[in-house]
Structure formats: C-alpha cells, structure tokens
Amino acid sequence: MNASIILDAGFRAAPRISAIEVSEILRITNHANALKSQGQDVVVLGAGEPDFDTPDAIKVAAISAIERGDTKYTVLDGSRAMKQAVQQKFEAENGLKFALDEITVGAGAKQIIFNAFMATLQDGDEVIVAAPFWTTYADVIAICGGKTVVVKTTEKDGFRLTPEALAAAITPRTRWLLLNSPSNPSGAAYDAEALDKLAAVLKRHPQVWLMADDIYEHILYDDAVFATPRQVAPHLANRILTVNGVSKAYAMTGWRVGYGAGPKALIAAMAIVQSQSTSCPSSVSQAAAAAALLGPLDIVRERCREFQRRRDFVVAALITTDGLACRTPEGAFYAYVNCAGLLGRATPQGHRLTSDIDVCRYLLDSVGVAVVPGTCFGLAPYFRLSYATSAAVLEDACKRIARACALLQ
Template sequence: MSALLQPETRAFQPAARIGSIGVSEILKITAKAGALKRAGRPMIILGAGEPDFDTPDNVKEAAIRAIRAGATKYTALDGTPELKEAVRRKFERENGLRFAQDEVTCGAGAKQILYNAFMATLSAGDEVVIPTPYWTSYSDIVAIAGGKPVLVPCGPENGFRLRPEQLEAAVTPRTRWLLLNSPSNPSGAAYDADQLKALADVVRRHAQVWVMSDDMYEHILYDGLAFATFAGVAPDLADRTLTVNGVSKAYAMTGWRIGYGGGPADLIKAMAVVQSQATSCPSSVSQAAAVEALDGPQGVVAERRDAFRRRRDLVVAGLNAVPGIDCPVPQGAFYTFASCAGLLGSRTPDGRVIATDRDFTDYLLEADVAVVPGSCFGLEPFFRISYATSETELSTALARIAGACERLHRD
C-alpha cells in the first residue's frame, strides 16, 4: 500500500477529564517501596491506610455461610434489603440518624459512594469546598465529575480544622458541596459537636450548599473524645447532607469493598443511576459479611482502637524526639501528620539539599522507610505516617528516621 494511503497513527490520548489526573501518589510510593522490598531491601512501608489486623472471625464466617447458601448472585442495585436494614440500625444506634430504606445506598467501598454523589450532582464548574490537608482522591473525583475543587488550607494553628470564617470566605454562588472528613485522613483531626455547629451556621446562610460528611474513621477516636457527625448536630440540614461510612477501617475489611451512605431519597436515587452504569451491585458475599460486621459483637472495635492509640503515642513521642520534626497529637484515625519544616535547607551526606517535604520523604526511602509527603495531601512541608502496623516495625522505623535525620547537616 502506498505511504499516502496508510492510515494515520496517533499516540494514545486520554480523555480531557482525566488528562491531568494520575494514579494515587500514595499507591505509587507504596508500589516503589514494595519493589525495593522484593529486591531484598529491609523496607518498612508506612504509607498505606490499611489496618494490619485481620477481618474478625464472625464476619468471615458470615461470608462463608452466604457462599454455602448460594448467595452469590446479583443483588438489588445499591444494596440488599438486609444490608440496608443493618445500615439503618447502625445510623440510628450510633449516630441518632433515622433513614428510610430508600434513603440508604451501598456500594463497592466508601470511595464509590463519594464518586456516585459527585457524578450525580456536579455540573461543569460547580465548586466543592475541601479543607486541606485532604485525602488525595477527593479533589480528583471532583475534577473527573466536572467540578472545581476549592482547597482551603487548614494548618496546625487550628488543629487542621476548617474555621467558620474560612468556610464563609470560600463559598460562592457556584458552591455545591462542603466535604468534611472527621476524624481526618491524613491529619487525624476531628471536629467536636460545637465546631460542627459553627460550620452549620454558615451552611444555613447558603441554601445552595450541601454537606458530604465522610465518617470512615468514626470508631478510631482517642482520649475520650465523643464522635459527632454533621447531620446529628444539624438535623435541620439533613435534607442537604450525605453521611458516608463503611466497614473498611473499623472492621479491617478493606478488601471486601463495602461502603454506605445515608441522605435524601432524591439524592440516593440519582446516585443509583450512576452506580447502575458503573458497577451495578456490590459483591453479594461482601454484603452478607458487612451485615454481620454492623450487627454483630462490637468489642473488637474498641480493642483495636486501644492498640492504635498505643501506636499513636509511640510514633508521636518518637517523632517529637527528633530535632527538626514537630508532630501534633492526632485525635483519631491511624495517621500522624508531622512537620519537617525544621529540616528544610539541610543537606544529605552526599550533598543534596532537602528543599521540600518530598525531598525529605525520598531521603527517608533511602533509609528504608516509606512515608508520604504532605504535598500529596495539599499541605507542605509535612509527611504522613500510617501507624497501622506492629509496634516492633514502628520502633524500627522511628530509629531509622532518627538516624537519617542525625546524618543531615547544614552549611
């Protein structure tokens, strides 16, 4: 065939909506560290947000019973009636929230609940206010849905929490959602009832603003702090609030992929449309397991929270003993979000300057410790440690971090 008749070939071009979005930086760091570990390095990976505990036995047994009973077919689109009833009982029992069954949705993880909600409600240019630091997927999902993330820096001076005056300044006529995460990934910050009520006062003044409350770390809260959720402290705003949760963290069920949400029926119906064209129903077996997690014995949740608290105290003390690192005490979740500002400008033994938090975390990787730079979460110069691993590994990692920092020097 003549060259003139050859079909034109082009390099692959992604859709514009994902052109500037990549795979999670956390996953990239974890993958790189994992490759080094497989190559023989004694790597300690403190990047992933996944409990090291196993799924409770009663939950696993419920899944086995479901398999043996033949519960392996498609289910209702956004959750079996049994799971929705378990979610309804959970919301009422633990949060004082009452939902009808058509006000509850279940999906393949809480991430899908968030994705469904944004896809179902955002038009091009609609804005979502996101307090920063934030879980990395929030802004990307908003962007994929055609929205505009409005990132509001919330530093350690206010405990990494959004203040009412910051929210007021961020709201515009295009604001569609305020996204709250308490306790927070990555900072571990939590809002108490009074702090949420102050934000609710702002929301009341702006009828176009809805609130998405990501409560995934609800059960991992320390020092006697009582959990509060937005719809619970502002019931008059329930008709524009979506409360999101899941079984991944509290019950160590990350791989089972079950999340759920409660909100106005019209919103839930619109979210079901999105899910119907994406995944359809979540796994039938996982749904049966989630019913047992929510309805079954809850003692394991408190036991594991106590273990996380001990690990938190170990990591906070270890980091604060390192000159140049300042680590606030997180109120919940299983992360520390420490500042490395005091180390910026120093040089590594081979002369490289630590100019950013990413430089610092790259340097720690050379010391066989993988952590995540704060820039991934929208706030510098910090780094996140996930302490969802054994105290032995955490102690070793802290010793390596301290040793690496001792080897830094200033001109």
C-alpha cells in the same frame, strides 16, 4: 498529556483524566514494596490499611452466605438485608433514622463519594475541601467536572476548618462542602460544637450541601465522643450525605463495601450512576458487612485502644527527633509530621532538602522508610506516617527516621 499514560498508536486519553495521576499514595507504596521484593530492607508506612485481620465472625457470615448460595446479583445499590443493617447502625450508634430508600451501598466509601459527585456536579461547580485532605477527593471532583476549592488549615486550629474560612470560601458556584472527621491524613476530629459552628455558616447558604466522610468514626481516641453533621444539625438534613464503610474499623479493606445515607432524591440519582458502572456490590461482601454492622463493637474498641498506644509511641518518638514536630492526632491512624525543621539541611551526599518531597525521598533512599509527602495532601511541608502496623515495625521505623535526621547537616 499525563506522562503516566502509555500512548499507543491511535490512542487518545479523555481530557477528564489527562491531568490526573494514579494515587501518589499507591505509587509510593508500590515502589517501596517493589524495593522490598528486590531484597532491600524497606519499612512501608504509606498505606491506609489496618494490619489486623477481618474478625472471625464476619468471615463466618461470608462463608455462610456462599454455602446458602447468596452469590447472585442483589438490588443494584444494596441488598435489603445490608440496607437494614445500615439503618440499624445509624439508629443505634448515631441516633439517626433513615428509610431504606435513603440508603445506598457501593463498592467502598470511595464509590459512594464518586456516585454523589457524578450525580450532582455540573461543569465548574465548586466543592470546598479543607487541606490537608485525602488525595482522592480532588481527583474525583475533577473527573466529575467540578472544581476543588482548597482551604488550607493550620496546626494552630488543629487542622480543622474554621467557620470564618468556610464563609470566605463560599461563592455562588459552591455546591458541596466535603468534611472528613477523623481526618486522613491529619487525624483531626470535629466535635459537636465545631460542627455546629460550621452548620451555622451553611444555614445561610442553602445552595451548599454537606458531605460527611465518617469512615474513621470508630478510630477516635482519648474517650472522645464522635459527632456527625446530620446528628448535630438536623435542620440541614435535607442537604447532608453521610458516607461510611467497613474498611477501616473492621479491617475489611479488600471486601469493598461502603454506604451512604441522605435525601431520597440524591440517593436515587446516585443509584442511576451506579447502575451504569458497577451495579451491585458483591453479594458475599454485603453479607459480611451486614454482620459487621450488626455485631458487637468489642473488637473494634479493643483495636482502637491498640491504635492509640501506637499513636502515643510514634508521636513521642517523632517530637524528640531533631528537625521534626508532630501534633497529636485525635483519630484515624496517621501522624501528620511537620518537617519544616529539616528544610535547608544537606544530606551526607551534599543534596539540600528543599521540600517535603525531598525529605520523603531522603528517608526512603537513606534508611528505607516509605512515607507520603504532605504536598500530596495539599499542605506542606509535612509527611504522613501510617501507624496501622505493629509496634515492633513502628519502633524500627522511628529509629531509622531519627538516624536519618541526625545525619543531615
């Protein structure tokens, strides 16, 4: 039984959650924040949340919705206005056309992913996920009765799934390939050519659907052009679900609005799941999200340039730190740091570091920097550092990390 579940007399946890913990990312972040509240000097680089505020125009749209009295239930999987905004976003930014009944809106992209798996997975169905991957994927798949098939990527391949590895992982039980680009935690991004090669493999396996998690679409660097599978492989359109949301690009994590677009039958099945869980997303949040999607992208691009400046600083600092290496990410706002060079070294207290978990504990205990071990993301020995915070904080954190590494023997 999961040790994190407090057992009262007569309580019995359902088997579907008995092996699942609360997100390790949240646990580490909460622990670090608790240390801060106790007066300890801690820098928290664990959470995937932009430090920017929600743009003013979006706030105004929400306030206007409240003043108009738009505070009632909407259609259970998204208001017409919100779906129209999603429709226009896909056509204007991605060249994709969807009917309104091919679009769904939920309380965050996480709910869209959950709804899709709950609506489609039978016990034992397999979902292929490339490691490193966002920790939630495997847990959601497990809750929905599926089995996560982890395919480990390499730095040599840019932390990207290769066509050969995908082909080798597919079995008669494979139901989905889940692809995240740009990626949390590695920052790896797939261009149109890479997506086309993966699509060619899927074409040979008509039972395999593709879920594209595009939540970091607008956080892409070095003038790279974003590509999404439905755009690259229209011949697979009848088995692609494209997932996105407003949390990352528009700094709207707390508004809880995500959306998806795909085949009508899938969207209808997902609506059934949502109807018996949360029902509609917040009406006010939908009004704000619609304004975000229909508004100009100027502030999004400006913030992306700031993220790129932070990325460049962090990578430069880390690669000059003894024992660390770091590939330059193409997108998102994370550095996935190779700490293999620290393993086997001893702390000033004589404790030998044998894993990335040890490294992360050492950084928190010795210099007060909280990062997330790569073990949580399915690929070790690494740690994920979020640079979605100010330049001053990042400079301080990198100096602390360098100091901690220098103390190892």
